[in-house]
Amino acid sequence: MKMQVVTENIELCRLEEHYEEIPHVHENWVQLTFAVRGGSSVITQGTSGFIPEGAGIVHKPMQEHQIRVDEGSCAIVIKMRTSLWETLQHEEADCITVEQDINPRELNAEFQRWIAPLLLTDGDDRSRRSLTETGVLLYLTRNLKRGDCPDKNPPCLPELHRTGDPYMDRVLEYIHLSYTSSISIELLSSMALRSRYHFIRSFKAVTGFSPYQYILRLRIQRSKYELEYTEATISAISAGLGFASTSQFYRAFVKITGMAPEQYRLERKMG
Structure with a gap:
């Protein structure tokens, strides 16, 4: 059966x-x-x-x-x-x-x-x-059980804190799992059992950021790891993190970190 x-x-x-x-x-x-x-x-x-x-x-x-x-x-x-x-x-x-x-x-x-x-x-x-x-x-x-993995420096993402709201916690878990993919506000708000408007307000109250800003910061944090510990090109990092274009990634990186990706990589390599 x-x-x-x-x-x-x-x-x-x-x-x-x-x-x-x-x-x-x-x-x-x-x-x-x-x-x-x-x-x-x-x-x-x-x-x-x-x-x-x-x-x-x-x-x-x-x-x-x-x-x-x-x-x-x-x-x-x-x-x-x-x-x-x-x-x-x-x-x-x-x-x-x-x-x-x-x-x-x-x-x-x-x-x-x-x-x-x-x-x-x-x-x-x-x-x-x-x-x-x-x-x-x-x-x-x-x-799922995992075996021994090759040693690597893990990406340093912000710690996932519990909010006390199981539905909002589920949203944050999903975002931390899927931040490199396209995530719609409609999906997140349905997971949180809220309307789009109330979800965005609740999310900002909990995290200090809008959902878009929160996801963007996770991507930039991961890109900093990629720039420091890998030899991946800027365009490859951008595509792997779900940015629509390298220029979009470049603008976001400069806005959040205050420097260009190449400059960040060079400073970390020299340091």
């Missing part, structure tokens, strides 16, 4: 007893399979294995796999478009391990929260789909 909900970027499935699929690959999707009751059989690239309860496995694009769920067992599958998976990983793609450990009861409860809004509507509510995607992304960010 299979229960399934789908958004633009995520597919959520609950596979119950007596479910078996044929070997297949996903061209532009990453699949995470978690055993939440009993265990599940898995065949990866022709090699048989078993996912015990409380464990999971990650299948990358074009990696052939097959999942079987037997009587008395249940698995939850999360498929993500590669673009969203890359956002989740940032620059630590190799650090997320293939084999994962999760809390089955917690994941079961989260799964119900993710799918409930979509099951209660006709499926054409963009804000509800976005909320579901955000919930999945935040859960995975907090819970």
